Amino acid sequence: MRLRDVLEHPGVPLPVLAGHGELDRPVARNAYTTDLLDPARYLAGGEVVLTGMMWRREPADSEVFVAALAGAGVAALGAGEALLGPVPADLVDACRRHRLPLFAVPAEVSFRDVTDRIDTVLWAEREAGAVAARNRRRGLVARLAAGADLAEVWPTDGAWVLSCTGRIIVGGPLGGRAASGPPAGPLGGRATSGALGGRAAAGRTVGSPATGGGLTEADRVSPAASALGAKLAAAFLRADTLPARCRIDGREFHLDAPTLTPTLGGRFIACAGDGTALDELVELAALDAARHERARQVEARLADRLLAALAANADPIETSAALNACGLPTTGPHTVVVASFDTTGPAGFGESARILGRDRAVSPKLHGDAAAIVEEMVAQAGAAVVAADGTLVTAVIAGTGVLAPLRETARRMTSVLRSARVTAGVSEPATNVIGLATALAQARHAHDYALEREGRVSVVGCDELASHDLLLAGVPRAVRQAFAERLLAPLRAYDSSHNADLLRTLQTFLACDGSWTRCASAMHLHVNTLRYRIRRIADLTGRDLDSFADRVDLFLALRAAS
Known part of the structure; x- marks a missing residue:
């Protein structure tokens, strides 16, 4: 409402x-009446002040x-003439100066x-605004129901759908200079519309096809955007309840979020400014999530079939x-990732966590879904399908260059939860x-x-491991330990009683x-x-170090024990 609307309203001029x-000038609040000489501490700004001028003892008081x-x-001053007569010139001059x-x-x-x-003008304007907002909301909901993508009805500025790592899902540039093309998140992923439920389906196709793997420079965003997204995600995961408010970089x-509490692996809405549109945006996000739920169920079954095949x-x-x-x-290259997410560490969700260089408390109500977490981890790698199989989650990704982005996303997640551990294997x-x-067997090993x-x-x-490491990874841990103990236990016992350093001698010799x-020089x-020590090792282990096969046995025993 403008001051002009009040002054030109029908009635006595x-x-x-x-x-x-x-x-x-905008009038944001109702009128405030005062006769104090300095009423500043009672004013919020944007109101019309009415005064009977009882505070005026001399012209300087104006x-x-x-x-x-x-x-x-304040928006304006109204001076009453009922008690002290016409408005004095010194008050008029003071208002002109200011x-x-x-x-x-x-x-x-x-x-x-x-x-x-x-009050009448304010009420009329607010009612008109409310009607316009309701009509706009109905229009947006109707567009979503008609099949529009969430990104098509989302504001172009000041509001975003972000992942739990701060990657932009829907919305414009978060900070700094945006790259050309569709908006990208802090980890380089393209901004796309997606369902915003707290729990991801067991199987889901994410991302967009990538034939070459990796990310181009056009897909990347500024460091400022990446840092801001990470801080917003950390603030979201710290919140005990929603909605929440935070202040970052001024x-x-x-x-x-559509969920009642923060969800690890889920997505959330961030709105800059006064947050007046937050409820409307959450409603749109929730409708989008509900619209995609049936598709998720179908995708889960398809993902399970692919994994079984x-x-x-x-x-x-x-x-x-x-x-x-x-x-x-159906044509390569494809990369397979097998991952697990463990939150059973000693610290627990409610413990203090080191976030962004400061001690912060992670919400004790925080929960997550392994499939949703892995889905976020591989979201920027290209088109991917994610399927849960017990405690393990498998992702088949169309493309290459997965390893480095996967590590970076895992690092972001574990920086929020001190008790969390992300474990993943990536195939060739x-x-x-x-x-x-x-490739699936390689990723599992x-x-x-x-x-x-x-x-x-x-x-x-997989390409980081020697072939024998992959072979050992495929052997049950108990079997590896028993094999190593059978060969190396005599050496440990002899070293303990004679201080002979046979175990280190064997390692150095091989x-x-x-x-x-x-070896002697080292x-x-x-x-x-x-030579004496090597003969003693042969006597204790029953293995001849002149034999290649026996050397392999001892080498694998050392690797299995490490």
Whole structure:
């Protein structure tokens, strides 16, 4: 509402005495009546102040009074003439100096009449705005129901749908200069419309086809956008309840989601500014999620069929049909990822976590879904189908270059939850359908190997492992430990009682490819001393280190024990 709307409202005229060029000022609040000389502490800004001028003892008081009003950001001043007569010139001059609109309230007009006039105009404008908002919401809902994509009805600025890692799903550039083409998230993923439910289906096709793998420069965003997205995601996951509000880099954001509490692996809405549109945006997101639920159920069944075909090493024609049904290309390359997400660490969800360099508390109500988490991890890698199989989640991705983005996304997730651990194995690219079954086996073995590693992020690529590591990863842990113990236990026992350093001698000898001279030099021993130790190792283990087969046994025992 503008000040002009109040002054021009039907009724007794309210003469304007100062600020004729300021009549288009917005009036955001109801009238406030005061006769205090300095009422600034009671003012919020945007209101019309009415006064009977009882505060005026001398002309200089007008400057004090008007300066206080101008500093508080009021919209205008109305001076009543019922008690003290016409408005004095010093008050008019003070209002002109401070560019504060001043109007007179004639004796026959009460302050109640002026207040009612302001209330009437405000109510009419708010009602018109509410009607327009309802009509707009109905129109947006109708467009979604008619098949429009969520991105088509989403605001172009000031609101975003983000993933739990801060990747933009829907919305314009989050910060810094945007790359050309569709908006991209902090990790480089294209902005697309997606369902916003808290729990992902067991199988789901995500992303868009990528034939070359990796990401082009046009897909990347500024570091400022990446940092802001990560901070918003951390604030979302810290929230105990929704909606939540946070202030980041001097900007205020309102956060909400279709779920009642933050969901790890889910998506959320961030709205900059006052958040007045947040409810409407959440409603759109929830409708979009409901619209996609039936498709998710179908995709889950298709993903399970593809995984079953790969596990059974099915006929290439059957595998190609399963790929095609999931929306993946039937020609390579494809990459397979097998992952698990463990949140059973000692810290627990409610413990303090180190987030963005400061101690923050992660919401104790935070929960997540392994399939949804892995879906987010592979979202930027290209077209992918994600299927859950017990505690493991398998993703088949059309493209290559998966390893580095996967590690980065896993790092982002575990930076929020101190107790979480992400473990994943990545296959070598399968150039054709026939190689997909082998790729699945490679990813599973790499995942088994990753489980043995330390750290909260253990993502292992098949090409990073030597062939014997993959072989050992496919052997049950108990079998590996028993094999290593049978060969190495006598050496440990002898070292413990004689301090003979036989175990380290064996490791160094094999690392030197059985070279007596190099091994003796590395251990600072005489060659005869080294020969004595090697004979003792042979006696205790029953293995001849001159035999290649026996050397392999001892080498694998050392690797299995490490």
